[in-house]
Amino acid sequence: MQQAPFVAVKGLRKAYVMGTEVVVALRKIDLTIERGEICCIFGASGSGKSTLLNLMAGMEPPTEGEVVIDGQTITQMNENELAAFRRQNVGFIFQAYNLLPTLTAAENVALPLAFCGVEQKRREAAAKSVLQAVGLGDRLNHYPTQMSGGQQQRTGIARAFVTKPKLIFADEPTGNLDSKTTKDIMDMMVGFARRYHETMIIVTHNPDLAAYADRIITLKDGEIINDQTKESVIV
Amino acid sequence: MSLTDLLKMCAQNLRRRKGRTFLSVLGVVVGCCSIVCMLSIGVGMSASQEQWISEMGDLTAVDVYPNYVSDTKLDDELIAQLGELPNVTAVAAKLSFDAVDFTTSVTAGPGGRYVSAYADVAGYSQQAMQSLDYKLLEGSLPERKGTVAIGEAFEYSLTDSKRPEGRNTVELYDPDTGEELTGEDRPKPFVSLSGGKLSFNVTDDDGKVIYTESFQVVGKLKQDYNVGSETDSGVLMQAEDFKAFCFNAQKAANLKRKTPPYSAVKVFADEINNVAAVEEAIKGMGFETSSMESMRESTKKEMATVQLALGGIGAVSLLVAAIGIMNTMIMSVSERTKEIGVMKALGCGLSDIRRLFLLEAASIGLLGGAVGSALSYLISAVIDLIYLQSGSAGEVTVGVIAYLLTSPQRISVIPLWLFLFGLLFSLLIGLVSGAYPAMKAVKISPLEAMKNE
Numbered sequence: 001m002q003q004a005p006f007v008a009v010k011g012l013r014k015a016y017v018m019g020t021e022v023v024v025a026l027r028k029i030d031l032t033i034e035r036g037e038i039c040c041i042f043g044a045s046g047s048g049k050s051t052l053l054n055l056m057a058g059m060e061p062p063t064e065g066e067v068v069i070d071g072q073t074i075t076q077m078n079e080n081e082l083a084a085f086r087r088q089n090v091g092f093i094f095q096a097y098n099l100l101p102t103l104t105a106a107e108n109v110a111l112p113l114a115f116c117g118v119e120q121k122r123r124e125a126a127a128k129s130v131l132q133a134v135g136l137g138d139r140l141n142h143y144p145t146q147m148s149g150g151q152q153q154r155t156g157i158a159r160a161f162v163t164k165p166k167l168i169f170a171d172e173p174t175g176n177l178d179s180k181t182t183k184d185i186m187d188m189m190v191g192f193a194r195r196y197h198e199t200m201i202i203v204t205h206n207p208d209l210a211a212y213a214d215r216i217i218t219l220k221d222g223e224i225i226n227d228q229t230k231e232s233v234i235v
Numbered sequence: 236m237s238l239t240d241l242l243k244m245c246a247q248n249l250r251r252r253k254g255r256t257f258l259s260v261l262g263v264v265v266g267c268c269s270i271v272c273m274l275s276i277g278v279g280m281s282a283s284q285e286q287w288i289s290e291m292g293d294l295t296a297v298d299v300y301p302n303y304v305s306d307t308k309l310d311d312e313l314i315a316q317l318g319e320l321p322n323v324t325a326v327a328a329k330l331s332f333d334a335v336d337f338t339t340s341v342t343a344g345p346g347g348r349y350v351s352a353y354a355d356v357a358g359y360s361q362q363a364m365q366s367l368d369y370k371l372l373e374g375s376l377p378e379r380k381g382t383v384a385i386g387e388a389f390e391y392s393l394t395d396s397k398r399p400e401g402r403n404t405v406e407l408y409d410p411d412t413g414e415e416l417t418g419e420d421r422p423k424p425f426v427s428l429s430g431g432k433l434s435f436n437v438t439d440d441d442g443k444v445i446y447t448e449s450f451q452v453v454g455k456l457k458q459d460y461n462v463g464s465e466t467d468s469g470v471l472m473q474a475e476d477f478k479a480f481c482f483n484a485q486k487a488a489n490l491k492r493k494t495p496p497y498s499a500v501k502v503f504a505d506e507i508n509n510v511a512a513v514e515e516a517i518k519g520m521g522f523e524t525s526s527m528e529s530m531r532e533s534t535k536k537e538m539a540t541v542q543l544a545l546g547g548i549g550a551v552s553l554l555v556a557a558i559g560i561m562n563t564m565i566m567s568v569s570e571r572t573k574e575i576g577v578m579k580a581l582g583c584g585l586s587d588i589r590r591l592f593l594l595e596a597a598s599i600g601l602l603g604g605a606v607g608s609a610l611s612y613l614i615s616a617v618i619d620l621i622y623l624q625s626g627s628a629g630e631v632t633v634g635v636i637a638y639l640l641t642s643p644q645r646i647s648v649i650p651l652w653l654f655l656f657g658l659l660f661s662l663l664i665g666l667v668s669g670a671y672p673a674m675k676a677v678k679i680s681p682l683e684a685m686k687n688e
């Protein structure tokens with residue numbers, strides 16, 4: 001018997017109704033992603049990349065179709081179940097880093113563990129070791145405003161990996177960074193994902209980023225126009 | 236998230252916006268102070284009312300009167316029935332010469348020189364005497380047969396039969412001002428009966444003495460009309476002695492032998508709160524009653540109205556504070572939309588978001604309540620200071636405030652319950668004001684995290 005795919009997207013469609021106008025962001029997406037795959041969703045601005053990511057992460061409901069992750073149909077879950085699903089299975093890396101300004105780097109990284117109910121001592125230890133791994137061992141007690149964009153994003157990466165999620169989503173993770181830092185960040189993200197054998201879905205319009213992925217899915221006007229797997233990418 | 240985590244986060248958020256938090260807390264402090272101080276005046280007023288009423292008589296006593304319409308009598312059968320009512324601890328039935336068919340005068344001194352034509356005599360059972368709360372100026376109550384206690388001014392009611400008319404009594408009132416002479420100015424009576432004897436004499440229509448009986452004076456009662464007129468210029472004796480005297484007098488006067496009826500009956504309830512029920516029961520038996528309860532009841536109602544009005548004035552300012560909290564929280568939620576979205580994207584449960592915002596609002600309420608309630612003690616002292624007009628005496632020291640807080644004449648009183656009420660009410664106000672903003676926070680979509688400005 002063939003094993004079910006890790007992520008399965010079936011007949012996904014998303015339309016936004018704005019007054020009398022209907023904007024179709026996604027037409028009809030069918031897609032499967034295997035465990036451990038580093039997958040890039042590539043396309044021009046407005047092609048529906050972010051919408052696809054949001055639907056796969058259960059951040060908003062689709063108009064039609066379903067998303068199954070690791071056997072769980074997330075498009076049928078209510079808000080509470082989705083929150084629980086995200087906290088147990090999903091990590092996020094945001095374009096704007098989205099660190100909480102009142103928390104230190106260590107506290108920000110420990111936050112998803114607090115949502116999971118992990119006790120403080122263990123949380124702190126885990127946050128510290130992940131921050132050391134991203135090279136911020138000396139910045140544990142710094143607040144977001146006291147760090148550069150690259151440092152903030154490395155904190156963001158630490159936060160995404162700290163719960164050892166099965167799946168990591170990143171929407172334009174280097175959109176706010178210069179090209180030198182972009183390279184460092186991408187090396188780190190992809191390096192971590194490969195080392196821990198995590199599945200990662202990166203959304204970008206930047207071809208340089210797409211080069212890091214095992215597989216590039218190209219969107220245009222809400223449809224997949226190209227799906228290409230690279231065999232040779234090993235770091 | 237654990238409660239500690241939530242509390243920590245809540246503290247961080249409140250600290251982040253110190254100025255705004257401070258102002259919202261200040262609003263609650265003012266609101267809490269005004270409601271607590273307003274109510275404290277109500278409490279002080281009812282306390283002094285209660286004090287005033289209790290000075291007018293025993294609050295647990297119920298007077299029982301016959302109902303002439305249904306033709307009921309104050310007799311031994313009734314006394315027995317009253318004694319068996321629930322919540323009744325004692326029954327005091329008064330025997331007096333008001334309802335007998337013979338005339339009695341009192342004489343004292345050698346040869347019966349000192350005379351009172353009328354005798355205000357009260358006969359009570361031993362047990363009734365104990366429950367009537369007599370105060371003694373000297374000696375004891377008439378606990379043995381053949382003894383009596385006299386009222387405070389009884390000796391002044393005796394006239395000296397050896398002096399001419401007009402000078403045969405001791406004048407207790409100043410002839411010029413008409414005021415009663417007390418203390419040092421009070422003249423001595425003609426005769427002191429302490430340790431002496433007095434006689435009750437029954438006379439016939441011609442004024443001839445047909446029966447006489449003498450009693451040992453063992454005590455003097457302090458005047459208190461709440462207990463009875465015998466404490467003034469009367470005589471108190473045992474019910475047994477009283478009855479025996481009546482039977483002998485009736486025999487001497489050739490009257491039919493009959494037990495004299497009771498002239499007044501008092502019933503004592505075990506506690507103030509049961510007085511109304513005891514009165515109901517007695518009325519149900521066909522008698523009329525009266526007690527301090529009805530008066531207490533009406534002043535209580537009056538006080539409740541005053542409390543409500545005062546509390547209402549205070550509540551308005553707490554309402555304003557509630558609006559302040561709500562405003563602060565709504566602003567906080569809209570400012571933190573992105574943050575909340577991020578927390579939700581990272582898997583924070585809806586209940587944790589709700590609890591976080593409720594906790595922040597409740598903390599503002601509790602903080603304001605704690606400061607406000609504590610501050611109220613100070614304000615209460617200042618109110619008393621102004622009320623008692625002792626402020627001009629000198630500077631306000633801790634000692635003065637401590638004195639004011641324990642002084643019995645305060646107009647503003649904050650009992651522990653009022654302090655706790657201020658605290659909890661403020662907390663509740665915080666929670667209620669936080670409910671709507673918390674609901675708004677819960678509704679924020681995790682997609683907010685994905686938006687880029």
Ligand SMILES: Nc1ncnc2c1ncn2[C@@H]1O[C@H](COP(=O)(O)OP(=O)(O)O)[C@@H](O)[C@H]1O
Binds near residue numbers: 025045047
């Ligand atoms: N919340 C929304 N309401 C209305 N239209 C939306 C909304 N989100 C996205 N869209 C529209 O859907 C399309 C795809 O958007 P998006 O997925 O953000 O594209 P991308 O991430 O590839 O730039 C765009 O035309 C956009 O205007």
Ligand SMILES: [Mg+2]
Binds near residue numbers: 050
């Ligand atoms: Mg996008």
